[in-house]
Every structure is written in C-alpha cells, then in structure tokens.
C-alpha cells in the first residue's frame with residue numbers, strides 16, 4: 001500500500017535533496033550513501049559508519065585508525081561543562097541534560113567559522129557518551145566518573161563511562177550495531193530541525209541542540225523509553241496480549257510501532273531484535289523478550305502495525321543494564337553523525353528553508369479600542 005501524498009505533517013512531500021540516505025525506497029530498505037543497513041550493521045564499526053556519513057566514503061585501515069585516535073583524544077569534559085552538569089538535578093530528563101550539555105559546549109568551544117565544522121562534529125561524537133554518563137553518575141550516585149578511558153570505540157566508551165568499568169565484549173558489539181542502526185534516517189523530524197537551523201547559517205551547536213529537542217519527543221526518539229515503560233509492566237506474554245488488546249480498543253498509541261515512511265516493516269527491527277534475543281539468552285531472561293515478541297505478533301495481527309527501530313531496542317538496552325532514562329541519549333550519541341552530515345550538506349548548497357502556510361484565520365478584523373473590548 002502506498003501512502004497518499006501531501007496532507008498533514010508534510011507527509012510524502014519532498015523538502016530537498018540528500019546524498020546521505022534512502023528510506024523505504026524499495027518498500028522496506030534503508031541505505032547510507034548506497035550501503036545497505038544490514039551489511040553495515042553486520043560488518044562495520046560505528047566509527048566507520050560515522051566516517052562514511054561525515055567524510056563521504058568508507059575509511060581504509062589507516063584512515064579508520066587515525067579517526068579513532070582523533071576521537072579518543074577528544075573525550076575530556078571541560079571543567080566548566082562539568083560544573084554545569086553537576087548543577088542539573090537527578091530528576092531532570094536526560095535529554096534535557098544532553099540539550100544543555102551540547103549548548104554549553106557551544107559556549108565554551110564556539111564554532112567561529114564553517115571551516116572548523118569537522119572538528120566540532122568529531123568533538124561532539126567523542127564527548128557525548130561521557131557527558132551524559134558523567135551527569136548520570138554524579139547526580140544518581142554522587143560519583144565523578146573519569147570519562148578519559150581506554151575504551152577503543154564510542155560504543156565501548158558509552159558502556160564504560162556508564163558503569164565505570166570495562167564492558168562485556170558482546171555488549172560492545174551490540175552497541176556498535178545499535179549506533180549504526182540509529183545513525184541516519186533522511187528527513188526525519190530531528191534531522192529536518194537541524195537542517196532548518198543550518199539553513200539560517202547558524203552554528204553547529206545550535207543545529208544539534210535544536211535536533212536534540214526534536215528527538216526528545218515520544219513520537220520520535222523518546223519511543224524507546226516509552227516502549228520499555230510499557231513492556232516491563234507485564235509478567236507474561238498472555239498478560240501482554242490482553243493489555244495490548246485493551247489499549248487498542250481504547251485507541252491508545254502503542255510506542256515503538258508504526259512509521260511515517262515505512263509501510264510493512266522497519267529494516268532496523270530484525271537486526272536489533274536478533275541482538276535482543278541473544279542478550280535475553282545471555283541474561284537468562286524468560287519474560288521481556290517473550291512479552292516483546294507477543295506484542296509484535298498481536299500488533300501485526302490486529303492492526304498490520306510493525307515494530308520500528310525503537311521497540312526491540314528497549315529490551316536490548318535493558319539486558320545490557322542500561323537505565324531506561326538513558327535510552328534516548330544513546331540515540332543522540334549516534335544520530336549526531338547523521339544530523340551533522342545533513343548540516344554540512346545543507347551548508348554546501350544552502351537556501352534558507354522557509355515554506356509557506358495555508359492561512360485559515362479570519363479574513364479581516366476590525367480594531368477595537370482596549371476599553372471597548374468585551
């Protein structure tokens with residue numbers, strides 16, 4: 001079934017060109033610069049994919065090693081940023097922490113010229129995992145974690161700075177796949193936000209700060225947390241089925257299902273689902289994976305709605321002992337690569353993004369002096 005063109009949410013309308021990504025072009029596929037997501041997720045490290053998006057080609061051995069060394073050297077948090085993070089309370093939303101952290105970084109290390117863009121982008125990629133986990137550990141456990149670790153990759157750095165220990169290699173492998181799956185997705189809401197901001201010739205931190213705000217919402221990146229909150233309420237697959245049937249009858253939105261572009265499946269789902277199953281076996285889970293699978297089956301049977309990238313990410317992250325509130329910040333640590341690739345693409349061929357609106361207000365209104373108004 002093809003989706004109708006036009007209508008609410010600019011659905012089906014082209015809002016520009018990109019050489020970065022195709023979404024659902026053959027009905028279900030996803031490619032980054034022509035490479036199939038399934039191949040990238042199976043064979044690449046996240047840094048290779050970030051390099052592909054940001055520098056235009058897959059790196060060779062020397063280029064990848066140099067890129068990882070560069071990123072490794074950019075992990076330290078400025079003291080002023082630590083001070084700001086330490087002021088943010090434990091009950092703050094971690095996406096608000098990401099937004100503030102990114103904005104503060106822009107105050108401390110302001111992009112003065114677009115010629116510096118690559119260095120600022122690489123700095124954000126390198127610093128974001130430590131940034132959120134420094135705040136998390138300080139606000140929740142009173143602990144100042146060292147974010148300058150020996151972690152070999154962004155995937156490992158996230159888990160290492162979260163748990164303040166070298167992570168399980170299987171978990172690092174899953175994180176690479178997860179970061180690759182989340183890296184880029186054409187003109188989704190947060191990327192479009194970044195491009196609109198870039199089109200005014202604003203600085204890179206403003207583009208990313210705005211994008212973080214868009215990703216925060218439960219209809220976009222926030223769905224992975226919302227999915228987790230939902231599935232962890234259920235003890236058995238049968239209970240999950242009964243509850244989902246009730247939610248559908250009440251016309252509730254089921255988080256982690258449906259998509260604005262894909263019609264029959266999200267190609268990222270099968271990949272993260274397989275990892276979730278493997279992790280379930282590792283931790284001896286007999287509940288969450290079974291619950292998730294049943295919800296998937298019921299949603300397809302009842303509504304022909306399929307899991308998007310977020311649904312099985314919930315259980316996968318949970319099995320790796322990642323607190324639910326940090327799920328969407330991981331999305332940021334990944335998608336910053338796609339956002340900034342789009343910012344550079346926008347800057348390279350810019351015209352300010354300024355669509356028109358169909359006016360629906362009154363034709364003309366008569367001025368009434370304030371003392372005469374009802």
Ligand SMILES: CC(=O)SCCNC(=O)CCNC(=O)[C@H](O)C(C)(C)COP(=O)(O)OP(=O)(O)OC[C@H]1O[C@@H](n2cnc3c(N)ncnc32)[C@H](O)[C@@H]1OP(=O)(O)O
Pocket residue numbers: 218219220221223252253254255256257258259260261305308309310
């Ligand atoms: C990484 C990501 O950002 S992926 C998206 C993450 N977001 C979520 O998982 C939130 C839940 N999903 C949704 O809200 C939607 O599916 C969106 C926002 C992703 C896409 O929205 P739209 O493009 O407007 O959806 P679409 O046009 O396909 O909806 C068709 C119908 O299915 C319904 N529907 C879509 N998704 C869901 C859902 N998750 N649960 C229940 N019903 C749904 C819609 O309400 C709509 O019904 P209607 O015609 O009676 O109004």
Ligand SMILES: O=C([O-])CC(=O)C(=O)O
Pocket residue numbers: 182184185187188189220260261308309
């Ligand atoms: O494309 C979208 O609308 C949402 C999405 O899946 C993403 O940003 O990864």
